[in-house]
Structure formats: C-alpha cells, structure tokens
Amino acid sequence: MPDFAKRLLGRTKLQVTTLGLGTATMGGSRIPITQQSGQAIVTAAWEAGVRYVDTAPFYGFGAAERRVGDALRDKDRDAWVLSTKVGRLLRPRTDNAPSPDGRLSPLPFKVVYDYTYDGLMRSIEDSYQRLGLARIDILYVHDIGVYQHGKELNAHYFAQLRDSGYKALDELRRTGVVSAIGLGVNETAILMDALKIGDWDAFLLAGRYTLLEQAPLDDLIPECQRRQTSLVVGGPLNSGILAGRDTWNYAKAPPKIVDRVRKLQTVCDAHKVPLAAAALQFPLAHSVVACVIPGPRSAEEFNANLPLFTMKIPPSLWSDLRAQNLLHPAAPVPT
Template sequence: MGEAFTFASRVGFGASGIGTLYRDVPEAVARDTLATAYDAGIRYFDTAPLYGHGLSELRLGQFLRTVPRDGITVSTKVGRYLVPPRGSPVDYGLWASPLRLKPVFDYSYDGTMRALEQSASRLGFPDFDVVYIHDVDRYTHGPDGFERHFDEAMAGCYRALDELRRSGEVKAIGVGVNESDIATRFVEAGRFDVVMIAGRYSLIDRSAEKDLFPAAKKAGTGIVAAGVFNSGILAKGPGAEGATYDYGAPPSDVTRRAEAIAGICAQYDVPLQAAAVQFPLRSPLVRAAVLGMSRPERVAQNLEWSRLPIPEAMWQAIDAAL
C-alpha cells in the first residue's frame, strides 16, 4: 500500500452539529458556522447521511458549492440510505430537528451505491474525497448483529468502494467506528486508506494504541481521530455537572483519570480542552482530528485550542501519570 491519504487540513470540521445533534441549529447559524470555519482555514469537512437524517449533507453541500472545490477534503459515509417513512415509525434519536426521513441500514453493494447517489444529490458533488463504512460495530448492532454486518460490509460496501477508488470516483476509502479492535479487523481484512476512530485515542482512552495503531502502521493506513472530548468529559471538565463519557455517566476510573490530567494541565496553565484537541495530532499516524462544531464561536475556540503552545514537559507529566 502506498502513502496514506493526505487531508487538506489537520483540523477537520465535524458536521454532525449542523445536523442538529442534541439541539436545533437554525439555517443561518449553520451557514455562518461553516463560513467561519472556511475563512479560518479549515479545509476538511466530514459528514454522513445519518447526521440530521440528511440535513448535515444538505447544509454542507449548499455551503461548499459557494467556494472553490479544489483544496477541500470532503468525507461522507455509507451503510445507511434514507427513505420517506410512509407511516412507519422513525427513531430520531439524538437529532433535535432532522429531516423527516428514515435511515435504513444496508451494507450491501447495491445499498452502498444507493447511499452514495443520495449523498451526491445532497452535497451536489459528482465524486468524493473519502468515503467511510459507518457504524459496523457492537455498539450499533450488538455482538451477534455485528458479525453479520461485518461480513456484509466487506462483501458489499468494501467491494463497491474499492471499485470506485480504482475508477477514480473516490480518492480514499475507510471505516468509521467506535471500537478499536473492530477497526483493526477491517484494516487487516482489506486495503483501507484511512480509519476514523471515535473516542479510542484521546487523553483518557488510548486503547487504539494497542491494536489499531500497529495494524495501521503495518498497512500504511492513516488515522483520523474523532470524539477527542469523549463526548463531553474533556470539554466540560470531569467535575462539571452533566459531564458525560461516551454519551453516558463516566465510570469512576475514567473520572479519576480525567481529574489527574486536568490537574496536570492546570499546573502548566493549559486548558484541558487544548490538551484534548492536540493530543491525537501528536502521533505521526494521525492525519487529522475531526471536531464537532455548530456555532461560529465554537470554531474560533477549537482553533485557538489547537494552536496554543503546550510544553513538552506537560505531555511527559501526563504520560507518567497514566
């Protein structure tokens, strides 16, 4: 395998927020957030059909069609396509104000092509930079369902994406999951350019170092770090009310680890959030870190954290504490 895919910026814009993850985001605010990110130099934008049930792709495409396409990296995901509910119930989950469409899991070859046709219509692009196979993991499908979907994804999604990569319609293909052992399994089963791993390579969870990183290094596969705040505990701080870890109450050992790291950051007068943003980017295997942003002021804050000078001694102290 050749050199890993290079992203147009190392800090990526995670577009789940403009798909109304957790809270409604008015159209004008979404547009201003994207414009702020672009004007500040962010050139990697990541989305998915799931995000706002198509709303994220729609909004992202509307904005990106107003700026030069060259020099921008755009990634989306496959594994779901969207259909009108036609009277059937729809679980809108964490999305506050999504499009009224129903996601359908489909990791087959035809389902992959259908998903990409829909994404192309929403984004307004005939081709893609990166396409990830999305959510083939135990968290989404359970232990038994995962095995079935893994086999389906390799026979369907992977075959379709590999064909599109060879034809030049997709520049890079990858997998986006929350569990590092599953990401490792994909890397060992096919030829993937990149892996997006959420929450498993962060200040308080480095589990991806044990399995995914050695496999990715051997295969020449790049890593994209997502979930760098572990859903909230590193953004709000371990003592904050409502702080979550992987969308739930933090286990006591995680809280203790976060408190220890926060204490070290305080000694060096470095915000915990800045350390969380910069930590994954210190690895030569990590090609980009994707940060969720849904307000213009959050863009500025994330970029400030990403650029803040952090002494090497602080990283050494954190390593020693863990």
C-alpha cells in the same frame, strides 16, 4: 488565519489539514441547530483555514450534508477535501413517533442499514444529491461493529460488507470516483476485523485515541502503521468530557472516567494550560494521525476553540502526565 499544516492520507495523494471539521453535532440530531447556524459553522471553519470537512447521511438525517454543500458549493473544489459515509440509507418517515434513542429529526427520514454493494452504491448517489456536489473524496463505512449493532446483527452486516460492499468501495476507488476508502466508527475491534478483508486508506476513529484513551496503541495503531492506513481522530474531546462538560461516549460520564479527567485537569491547571488545548493537540503527535476533527455546536464555539489548537504547551506538561501514568507508555507527545 492559522497556517494549518497538511498531512497525506494513507498512500493517497489527498492532503488534509491537521484540523478538520466534524459535522455530527451540526446536523442537529442531538441539539436543535438551524440551517443558518449549521452553515455558519462550516463558514467559520473555512475562514479559519480548515480544508477538510467530514459529514454523513446520518447526521441530522440528511441535514448535515445539505448544510455542508450549501456552505461550500462556491469554493474551489480542488482546495478542500470532503468525506461522507455509507452504510445507512435514508427512507421517508411517515409517522411522528419519537426516535428510540432520543435523536431529533431535522429532516423527515428514517434509517435503513445496508452494507451491500447495491446499498453502498445507492448511498453515494443519494449523498451527491443532498450535498449538491459532484465530488466526494473519501468514503467511510459508517457505524458497523458490535458497539453499534450487537454481536449477532453485526455478524450479518459484516458479512454484507465482506462479501459485497467492499467490492463497491474498491471499484469506486479504482475507477477514480473517490480517492480513499475507510471506516468511520467508535470502536477498534471492527477495524482490526476490517483489515483482514480489505485494503483501507484511512479510519475515522471517534473517541478512542485521545488524551483520555490510548488503548489503540496496543493493537490497531501498529497495524495501521504497517499497512500505511491513516487515522482521522474524531471526538478528540471525548463527547465533551475534556472540554468541561459531563458527557463521554454520548452519555453521562461514569465515575471512573470523571476521576481520570479530574487528574488530567489537575496537571493541566498546574501548567496553566486548558485541558481542551492539550486534548486537541495530543493525537497529532502520532505520525499515523492525519488530523483531528472536533464537532463544534456553533460558529462561536469553533472560534473559541481555535486558539486552543495552536497555543504553546510546555513540554513539562506532557512529562508530568507521563510521570503520573496518565499516558500510555508508547504514546508520543507534541514537541
């Protein structure tokens, strides 16, 4: 079993393993995953030494939280860190109409967005019930921002968070109900906005600080360093494009992205290093990054990726990537 290093999350006392487990795919909204298979993914991660698990009500419309709780309920609760998310409430779905975005619904619920004080308090109470656990360590505000809601609707939701919802999060942290608060999103702009309205411990940023993309080095990461706010890197494989699939940002990758990945692949091939190994290890070179949390589709996929996270990568690979302008000039690399 790998001895994963642990890193402090922001200014909290929480320590997370540098490899965590993301459960978006495991919820079964994008591809069918059974209860048994979902729990097997969590169990495989636990047996490998992973001690940080992230989930959310949205993943499988409640299924991911149930599977995480069922798989880990008998483990020493002080031995691992759990994050879930707020911002979406699940309500009973009374029709069989397909989801407009093509998502599957393993459980019969639909989403109602609510970033108010009452909405966030209701959300955490609901999560306790689905998880069957009495403690949640980290709460992330889920999928707020223009990327998710569009400009006009996001202005409405951000006002809810600013004027009401943040008070709930701060209260939960101040009273010790949770140890850390943050946002879990796919874009950096909303994180820059959030830094103006509150004191955040960590941001779960999916897909934006990876071997493929490093724009946050221009604005978000320096500000996080100044504020002592950690980054948790979700989607380190950029929806699969860095692991041999053709998807990026949850859709078919455009030609510009495919071309950049091809260049990254060529350098990795020259050094006989799998592209996915370089992608999994790269984000952790930055001190602001606490961990990476890929979301495997099966226990077998998790176990197959495990050696990629620990394999030795020659320094010349990183210098060649930099020489070909495939890395941001300010991007630190693993040593």
